[in-house]
Amino acid sequence: MAKFSILQTFYASAVWRNLRMTLILEREGRCERCFTISKPEDIVGHHKIELTPENVHDHTISLNPEKIEIICRRCHDEEHDRFGKRKAKTVYLVYGPPLAGKKTFVRQQMRRGDLIVSMDLLYAAMSGLPEFDKPDNLFQNVIGLHNQLIDNVKTRMGKWSNAWIVGGYADKFKRERTADELGAELVFINASREECYSRLAVDERLQYRQVEWRGYIDKWFEQYRE
Numbered sequence: 464m465a466k467f468s469i470l471q472t473f474y475a476s477a478v479w480r481n482l483r484m485t486l487i488l489e490r491e492g493r494c495e496r497c498f499t500i501s502k503p504e505d506i507v508g509h510h511k512i513e514l515t516p517e518n519v520h521d522h523t524i525s526l527n528p529e530k531i532e533i534i535c536r537r538c539h540d541e542e543h544d545r546f547g548k549r550k551a552k553t554v555y556l557v558y559g560p561p562l563a564g565k566k567t568f569v570r571q572q573m574r575r576g577d578l579i580v581s582m583d584l585l586y587a588a589m590s591g592l593p594e595f596d597k598p599d600n601l602f603q604n605v606i607g608l609h610n611q612l613i614d615n616v617k618t619r620m621g622k623w624s625n626a627w628i629v630g631g632y633a634d635k636f637k638r639e640r641t642a643d644e645l646g647a648e649l650v651f652i653n654a655s656r657e658e659c660y661s662r663l664a665v666d667e668r669l670q671y672r673q674v675e676w677r678g679y680i681d682k683w684f685e686q687y688r689e
């Protein structure tokens with residue numbers, strides 16, 4: 464099996480190494496951030512658009528001199544916050560009623576390399592089924608992995624940048640205790656009961672489960688305490 468990831472293979476390729484060296488020579492070994500001159504081995508070709516497995520094959524991004532900065536190691540470490548100087552890992556506890564748009568919010572706010580802990584997403588990953596189709600018999604396994612991840616977040620284990628814990632957390636006591644234990648900032652995704660109902664009514668994934676889901680929405684609002 465492949466020993467290197469797609470990105471590692473790209474950075475090791477002759478075409479990238481040649482381009483990087485060409486740019487260093489053209490730009491006279493001068494860091495474009497702090498203007499110090501360094502030896503080529505201490506200079507990094509930094510992609511202004513972060514490379515991902517999806518865009519690395521797009522040469523207008525990965526091999527485009529206009530999208531590559533030549534910067535010294537120190538400035539590059541700072542750019543990527545290699546030593547976590549800028550800020551420590553931030554943990555967010557994102558809560559609110561069913562169908563309020565919590566995961567959508569997280570997807571808009573998160574950065575590549577963040578960690579998401581969500582029962583819905585774990586269920587989908589562990590069952591191979593579409594989101595919201597959650598077989599009861601898998602509950603113990605899903606909650607087991609969920610709690611394991613919560614533990615990882617608590618101890619800041621791993622190299623993730625920020626973590627997003629997503630759930631209903633209607634119960635004030637449980638919500639605040641969890642946030643406390645995790646050192647998390649609370650983020651409330653607000654939606655009225657009527658807004659949740661109307662989202663449910665148009666959600667194709669739930670078109671045959673309207674009664675069940677109205678029940679989940681009602682339950683959240685009954686339990687919820689500010």
Ligand SMILES: [Zn+2]
Nearest residue numbers: 494497535538
């Ligand atoms: Zn520099």
Ligand SMILES: [Zn+2]
Nearest residue numbers: 508509510539
């Ligand atoms: Zn970089």
